Amino acid sequence: MTVVEERPAPPAAPPPRRPNRLWALLRNSWRQLTSMRTALVLLFLLAVAAIPGSIFPQRAVDSQRVTEYYAAHPKLAPVLERLGGFEVYASPWFASIYLLLFTSLIGCVIPRLLDHIRSLRLAPPDAPKRLDRLPQSAPAVESSKTPAELAAMLRKRRFRVKLREHDDGSVTVSAEKGHLKETGNLIFHFALLAVLIGVGFGHWYGWHGNRILVAGADQGFCNSLAQYDDSTLGPRVTAADLPNFCLTLNNFEASYQPDTGQPKGFEATVGVTEDDGPVQTRDFTVNDPLRLHHANVHLIGHGYAVTVRYTDRYGESQTKTVPFLPVDGMFTSEGVAQFPDVNIDPKTNKRDATLQMGFEGRYLPTVGTGATSTYPAENAPALFLTAYRGDLGLDVGTPGSVYSLDQGQIETGDLKNISGERPHELKVGETWTLDDGSKLEFVGTRPYATLAIRYDPTQSLILVGAVLGLIGLMLSLGGHRRRVWFRALPASPDSSGGTLLAAGGLPRTDYPGFTDEFASLVKAAEEGNP
Template sequence: MTVVEERPAPPAAPPPRPVNRLWALLRNSWRQLTSMRTALVLLFLLAVAAVPGSIFPQRAVDSQRVTEYYAAHPKLAPFLERVGGFEVYGSPWFASIYLLLFTSLIGCVVPRLLDQVRALRQAVPDAPRRLERLPQHRSDIRYAGQAADLARMLRKRRFRSKVREHEDGSWTVSAEKGYLKETGNLLFHLALLAVLIGVGFGHWYGWHGNRILVQGADQGFCNALAQYDDSTLGPRVDPADLPNFCLQLDKFTASYQDTGQPKGFDATVGVSENGGPIKTRRFTVNDPLRLHHANVHLIGHGYAVTVRYTDRYGESQTKTVPFLPVDGMFTSEGVAQFPDVNIEPKTNKRDATLQMGFEGRYLPTVGTGAASTFPAENAPALFLTAYRGDLGLDVGTPGSVYALDQGQIATGDLKNVSGARPHELKIGESWTLDDGTKLEFVGTRPYATLAIRYDPTQFLILIGAVVGLVGLMLSLSGRRRRVWFRALPATSENSSGTLLVAGGLPRTDYPGFADEFAGLVKAAEEGIRDGGAVQSTDGRDRPGLPGRDGSLRR
C-alpha cells in the first residue's frame, strides 16, 4: 500500500491592489507634460502664438493703430477683440501656453539635473569582460608604465579616470569624457527658464510709454501717465511708482544721403531727475538715454507745424502740432484744431458751430506731385483744407489728434470752407478765409518720437540669452565616450612590458572617435620609450619589468 504524503497547499497569491485611476491619470499626464517632446511642442506653439502680435496692432504698443484698424475693418475687429488679438501677449491663451512651457521645463530639467550630479559623483564603471566586442578595440598593446601613469595620461586629455586592481594580478583603467554635452543641455534649459522668468516678472513690474517730444523749452515733458501719447503699466505698477524726471528737446539733427536714405540722427535733451538741476544729455538711435529706472529710446522723428489763427474778433491763438510721416521722404499729415475761437466778447459765449479745423499735408521739399521729394526741409510747403463747424470735441468721445472726425464731416457738422483744392502756404505766408479770419504759417520745429520703458529683469534676460548660447555650443560640441585599458596578469611571454587590452565605446554619434582611440593607444605604446625606464639603486636606468601585480618592479 502506497502512502501518499499530503503536501500543504501553496499560499494563495495576494489579491491585486486596486488601481487608483485618478492617480494613474495624473501621473501619466505629468510624465507626458514633462517630456522633452512636449516641451519642444509647447515652445513651437509659443512661437506660433506670438505671430498674431506681429500681424495685428497691439494696444500696449500703439492704441491709435488699433482705433484705425477698427475703422478699416469694422467686422473683423470686434472678433479679434474677443479673442485677444489686440492684446496677444496678455491674453489667457498665450499665458496658458507660457505657463505650461514653464512647468514642462521645470519638470524636465530638475530630474536631469539630479541625474547629472549623481553621474558626476559616481566613479567610471569598470571595464567589461569582452573588450573585443566594443566598436573600437586593441589586444596587442605593450605598456611599460604603471596604471597610475596611464590614468595620468588620460586625465591630461581631460578624461575622468579610475584605476582598479584585481585579485588575479591584473588592473584596469577606466576613463570617460563628454559630460559637457549633458551639462550644455542643462545650461540651455536653465537659461530658457531664466528668460521665461525674466519675461514674466518684466511684464508684471515693467512699464513703457511713447511720447512725441517737440523741440523747444515750451514743449517739455515730465514723467506722468497723463503726458504720454500711449502707455502701459505692469499689473504690479501704479502711476505713483513712475520715476520722477523731466525732459525737454533742445536740439535734433538728422542727416541724409543723396537718395534720401537716413544717415544719422542725434538728439540733445535737457534732463532733470528728482527735481535736480537740468543736465544736457545726448543720445542716438542705437545709444539710448539711460536714467534711473528708465531708458529713453529714439525710435523716430518728424516735423511739427506752427500755425497762428486769428478769429473774427481779432483774437489770435498759436499752436505747434506734430504732423506724422506717411512715406520715407517725410510727406507728413496732420491737423490743427481751434475749438476755443470766435468767442463773443460781450457775452463771453462760444458758438460751437464756429470752431475751426485745418487738415492737410506738410512737404519738406516740394516737387511736382503731392509728395515730398526729399526728407530735409529744402523747399517746405504746407497744404491745408479749412473746416468750420462743430469739431466734436465737447462730447468726450476719444478721437485722433492727427485727423478730423470724419463722422462730423459726413453729417455736415463740419463744412469745407476752403474750396475743392487745398491751399498752399510757405513759411511766413498767411491765408484769409471767407469770413475774414486768417491763418498764418509761422514755421516748423523738429520732433523726436521717444519710447520710454523700464524692465527690471532686462539684465536677467541678457544673462539667460548668453548662458543659453554657451549651453547650446557645449551641447553641440560635446560627445560622450568611454575608454578602458586592462592589463593582463604577468607571464613569461610579456616580460618586455605589460600586455594591455583596450576598448572604446562612443555613447553618442562621434565620427572621429576611431582616430581619438588610436591616438590614446599610441600614447600608451609610447610609454615604453617615454615612461618605461625606472631608476635603479645604483643610479643607472634600467627598463622596468612587470611584477605579479602588473606594476613595474624596481
C-alpha cells in the first residue's frame, strides 16, 4: 500500500497593488513637460506671445503712446488693458509661458547632460561579430600596420580609441568620434537658459528712462524719476536705488552728406558728475554709449530746441527753450511754446486764465519753397508760428502732450487763434508784435540729444549666453557622431606576413560624408599611411 504524502497548498498570491493614479498623472505630466517637443512648442508660443508687444504701444516704453491709443480706440483699449496688451512682457500669461519654458528646458537638459557625461567616460563599444552587416564595411585584406599603429593613426584623426584582445587571437580597434554634436546641443540649451535667466533678472532689477537733454548749463539733468520724460523701474527697484549722477550737454555735432542730407555721424559732448565728484568731460556716439557706474547712456536721436522770449502787455518777459520734434529726415520740426503765467495785472497781482498764450508751429533748419526743410543742417533757419490766446487747459491737471496744444480747448473756443490763417514767419533775432501789443522774439536755437539711460545687471550674462548659444549651434550643426571598427586577425602561413584587417563603420547621425571618410580610413589602414 502506497502512502501519498499530502503537501501543503502554496500560499495565495498577494492581491495586485493598485497604481497611484495621482502619482502616475504627475509623473507622466512631468515627462511630457520636459520633452524636447514640448520645449520647442513653448519656445514657439513665447515668440508668438511677444508679437502683441511690437504691435501695441507698451506702457513701459512710451506711456504717452498708450494715452494716444486710448484716445484713438476708446472701445478696444480697455479690452487690451484687461488682457495685458499694453504690458505684454509683465502680463501673467506671458510669464506663465516663460516659466514653463524655463522648467521644461531644465528638466530636458539636466538628464541629457548626465547621459552625455556618462557616455564620455565610457570606452567605445567592441566591434560586432559581423562587420559586413554594418552600413559601411570593407572585406579583410592584408596590412602591414599593427593594431597599435592603427590606433595611433585614428587618434591623430581625433578618434577616441580602445584596443581589445580576444581569446581567438584577434584584436579589435574600436574608434568613436563626434561627441561635439551633443556637446554643442547642450551648450546651446544651457546658453538659452542663461539668456532666460538674464532676461528675468534684468526685468526685476533693471531700469530705464528716456530724456531729451538740451545743450546749455541751465538745462542740466540729474538722475531722478522726476526729471525723466518717461521711465520704468523693475519690480525690485525703487527710486532710492538709482545711481547718483548728473549730465550737462556741452555740445552736439552732426554731419550730413552735402548733396542728399543723409547723416554721416553724430557726437555728443557732456559734462558728467558721479557721486558728487568732479565734473568730467566725456564724448559718446550712437554705437558707443556713455558707460557710467550702474548706468549706460545711449544716444538715440537729436533735434533742435527753439528759444523764444515773450513780453506780455504789461512789459514782463519770459524766455523758454522748448524742443521741437523732427517729423521727417530733413528735420522739419514741430512743437509748441506755452506761457500760462503771463499777462498778470500788476495792480491786482492776479492772473487772467483767458489771457494765457500758446505758440504752435514748425521750425525749418533750411527754408525752401515749401512747408518743409530742404536740408537737416541750419543753413537758412526759420520759425513759423501760430499764436493762440485763452485758457491752455493746463490748470485742470489732465496729462497732455508738451509738443502740441490741447485741441479740445481750441475746438471749444477756450483757446483762440489770433494770428490769422497763415503762420507768421520769424528769422533768428526777429520780433513779432501781436494785436494787444505783446511781443514774441525768436532768440535762436540750441541742439538737443535724445538719451536712453538704462541699467541691466544681467547684460553680460545675456551677451555670454548669446555667444555660447551661437557656438553651441555651430558645433551641433557641424558635428557628426560615428563609429569605426577594425578587426585584426593573424595572417595565414602562406601570406607575406602582417595581419588581415576587416573594417566596418556606423554613422550615429545623418552624415552624407561618412562614406568618403570611411573609405579614406580603410585606405590609410591598408597602405600604412598616417
